[in-house]
Structures are given as structure tokens and as C-alpha cells.
Amino acid sequence: MRSVTWLEPGKALREKDERGDVLTKAQVIGWRECGFALVDGVFPPALLAQARDDALAVFPSAGSDAADAVNDFGSSGKMEFPTSSAAVNDLTLHPRLLRAVAQLLGVETGELRLTQSDLWPKYGRTWKSGGESDNTDQRMHVDYPNHTLVHPPPWEKPEAVEILVYLSDRSVCGGATALVARTGADDPAYCWPMDRTPGVGTLEWRNDRAAAEAYLERQAPEVARWRAEHLYPREVLADYRMGTALLYRHDTWHRGTPLQPGALRLTLNMPFRNAESEWISTLSRGWSWAMYRPSFLMERLVARASVEQRCVLGFPRPGHGYWTQETVAPVQARYGALGIDMTPYQHALRVRLGDMARRPRKPMRRTADRRRICSGHRGSDRGRARPKSERVAGGRATPGA
Numbered sequence: 325m326r327s328v329t330w331l332e333p334g335k336a337l338r339e340k341d342e343r344g345d346v347l348t349k350a351q352v353i354g355w356r357e358c359g360f361a362l363v364d365g366v367f368p369p370a371l372l373a374q375a376r377d378d379a380l381a382v383f384p385s386a387g388s389d390a391a392d393a394v395n396d397f398g399s400s401g402k403m404e405f406p407t408s409s410a411a412v413n414d415l416t417l418h419p420r421l422l423r424a425v426a427q428l429l430g431v432e433t434g435e436l437r438l439t440q441s442d443l444w445p446k447y448g449r450t451w452k453s454g455g456e457s458d459n460t461d462q463r464m465h466v467d468y469p470n471h472t473l474v475h476p477p478p479w480e481k482p483e484a485v486e487i488l489v490y491l492s493d494r495s496v497c498g499g500a501t502a503l504v505a506r507t508g509a510d511d512p513a514y515c516w517p518m519d520r521t522p523g524v525g526t527l528e529w530r531n532d533r534a535a536a537e538a539y540l541e542r543q544a545p546e547v548a549r550w551r552a553e554h555l556y557p558r559e560v561l562a563d564y565r566m567g568t569a570l571l572y573r574h575d576t577w578h579r580g581t582p583l584q585p586g587a588l589r590l591t592l593n594m595p596f597r598n599a600e601s602e603w604i605s606t607l608s609r610g611w612s613w614a615m616y617r618p619s620f621l622m623e624r625l626v627a628r629a630s631v632e633q634r635c636v637l638g639f640p641r642p643g644h645g646y647w648t649q650e651t652v653a654p655v656q657a658r659y660g661a662l663g664i665d666m667t668p669y670q671h672a673l674r675v676r677l678g679d680m681a682r683r684p685r686k687p688m689r690r691t692a693d694r695r696r697i698c699s700g701h702r703g704s705d706r707g708r709a710r711p712k713s714e715r716v717a718g719g720r721a722t723p724g725a
């Protein structure tokens with residue numbers, strides 16, 4: 325039997341100041357080169373404990389009939405951001421998490437965009453109630469196919485960070501996530517394109533490992549052989565505990581493995597992308613869709629968030645062209661009573677308008693040029709009857725007479 329290789333979590337940096345790094349240089353390099361970093365100490369323990377308690381109150385308890393019916397990933401909307409748990413929402417937008425993600429992507433925190441936050445349970449059992457879609461023993465996969473419309477860019481230019489925060493303990497419930505570390509540019513497991521996985525091209529999607537590999541053996545035997553040679557034998561297992569964060573990528577080979585029978589594991593799943601990568605879809609329902617709840621949950625969250633947290637939800641940053649005197653006031657009207665402080669937006673607008681006023685005006689054209697431009701019609705062009713051939717009907721120019 326092959327021996328198991330365990331990946332132990334490393335410690336995040338302690339909070340020195342609220343702008344400081346969270347990940348060590350080695351963790352950033354590990355993520356950029358191997359494709360993942362396993363990190364403890366990103367979040368305050370009390371917040372993690374509260375989030376776990378809130379989630380335990382929402383999901384069926386381990387061993388119950390209701391738990392037996394859960395065999396897929398996702399919470400079916402039960403714990404999608406924004407959730408009724410303030411602790412889970414706080415984990416999702418935690419400033420230390422955002423700073424860690426920004427470090428990995430090499431961008432400012434305000435350049436990040438959240439594309440999903442969903443806390444879901446996984447239950448341990450000896451049988452696969454979900455058949456070929458069962459989530460217990462996953463096939464080796466990369467996450468990009470159901471996150472982006474395209475293919476991840478070259479390895480050195482990552483555009484997203486995928487995260488699992490474990491709210492359970494591996495020593496109690498098992499179910500370690502398995503990963504394949506990239507060894508370099510010529511690593512055969514990471515050669516391009518990364519299409520040797522069910523659900524890409526014409527290969528049908530299967531979740532369960534045995535079903536997926538049997539399908540590939542029938543449909544694309546060379547793919548099945550390649551996976552058996554380069555992926556499964558190289559997997560290492562993430563030894564997580566309460567609060568461990570697995571930071572990985574949309575192009576990292578990985579899979580979920582079975583839990584101890586009767587156990588329950590909770591994970592908070594969160595991908596972030598950089599602002600310009602619009603081809604990476606927002607998988608949760610758009611954040612505005614959570615408005616109108618009786619508690620004003622989302623409205624309050626927006627009002628109380630920091631400027632950077634708002635950016636992560638897609639709210640325009642101070643200085644963005646969206647902000648004019650016409651837009652600052654109504655946004656203040658919408659969120660003012662809930663406590664928003666619009667000062668950063670007003671201030672940036674004043675600076676922008678001041679800059680524009682100070683900007684040197686374009687030099688006047690020489691008289692000869694002006695004469696040439698104006699020749700043919702006098703004074704203003706406004707109100708001038710257009711020649712027939714220029715007239716527009718139904719958006720199209722009518723043919724000339």
C-alpha cells in the first residue's frame with residue numbers, strides 16, 4: 325500500500341498593524357509555485373467558533389436521516405453569503421483574509437472581487453447515496469470549469485484564489501482534501517491545456533472517483549491512464565484543524581476524500597478574483613439580490629463595511645467615474661440611516677473635480693485652423709437642419725433622396 329503524505333498547516337503572521345502582511349513569504353511562494361498554501365491563524369478563534377455554532381444550528385446533525393440525504397457539495401442556499409450568521413459573513417470579508425488573498429494575487433485589497441461564499445456540510449458514510457454524483461470520494465479535478473468561461477491563464481499570471489476554511493478537525497472527522505503539488509514548468513501533471521478531467525470538452529462530468537475513472541477508461545483510456553500515472557499517486561493530504569485555511573487555485577489538482585463514517589465536516593468555500601477577470605462568474609446569487617430582507621441584513625452590511633470590503637462586493641471605489649455630485653447624494657440617501665460614511669467618496673470626488681479644474685486647458689488652435697474647421701457653416705451647429713441623407717429613422721439612416 326502507498327504511504328500517505330500529510331501536509332501540515334503553517335502559521336500565518338501575527339497581526340502587527342491593520343495593513344500588514346498576513347502570509348509569510350514562504351506561504352506566498354508555495355501558493356504561486358506549488359498551487360496551494362495551508363495556513364492556520366488567519367482568523368480570530370472566537371469568530372470561527374461562533375461561525376461553526378451558527379452552521380451547526382442550520383444543518384442536519386451527523387447520523388440523522390436528513391444527513392443521509394446530503395451527498396452533494398453546496399448548502400442549497402442555506403448558508404450562502406450574506407447568511408443570517410454575522411460570524412460567517414465576517415469570516416467571508418475578514419480584513420486578514422482579504423489581505424492574504426491580495427498578497428497571493430499581488431494586487432491591492434480593493435482590487436479583489438468575491439465570487440462565491442457558501443458554507444456547506446459533508447457527512448461521512450460507507451455507502452454512496454448520490455451514485456455517480458456522490459461527493460464522498462471525489463475524482464481528481466481542477467475547479468476552473470464551473471468558475472470561469474475560459475481557461476485559467478498561464479500559471480505565472482493567476483487571476484483567482486480558491487479557499488476552503490475548515491470549521492472542523494481532521495483528526496476527528498477525516499475527509500482531508502488531497503492535492504497535487506506542481507513541481508515546475510515541465511511538471512507533466514500541469515501541462516497545458518488542463519483538459520484531462522470529466523466535465524471538459526466532450527467528457528461528461530462525474531463527481532465520484534470510481535465512476536469518473538471507469539467512464540474515462542471507456543471513453544478516453546489514454547486520459548484515464550495519464551491520471552492514474554500522474555495525479556493519484558502524487559496526492560498529499562491536508563491535515564486541517566478548526567480554522568485552517570486551504571488557499572489554492574482554479575488550476576490546482578485536488579479532490580475531497582471520504583470522512584469517518586458518521587462524522588460531519590463543515591467548510592466555508594470562497595473564491596476571489598481580481599477585478600478585471602470578468603469571465604470568472606459570480607456563483608452565488610448577485611449580492612444585491614439579498615436586499616429587501618426584513619432584517620435589512622445586506623443593506624446594513626454594505627453600510628457598515630469598510631471601503632475595501634465594499635469594493636470586494638463590487639461597490640465602486642472612491643474616485644471611480646461612477647461617483648459624481650449626482651450619485652453621492654442618492655447613495656447617501658439609501659444607506660445614510662443605516663450608518664454609511666460617505667466621506668471617502670465625497671473626498672475623492674472633490675479631489676477629482678479639483679484636479680480637473682486645475683488641469684491646463686488645451687492650447688487654442690491657430691486662427692487658420694479654426695477658419696478651416698468652421699468653413700461651410702456659420703456659428704453653432706445646433707438646430708441646423710440635417711441634409712436628408714443624414715436623417716435617422718428607426719435608428720438607421722434613411723437612403724438619400
Ligand SMILES: O=C(O)CCC(=O)C(=O)O
Nearest residue numbers: 397500501578579580581
Ligand atoms: O471537500 C473537499 O475537501 C474538496 C471539495 C472540492 O474540491 C470541490 O467540491 O470542488
Ligand SMILES: [Fe+2]
Nearest residue numbers: 465466467578
Ligand atoms: Fe474542487
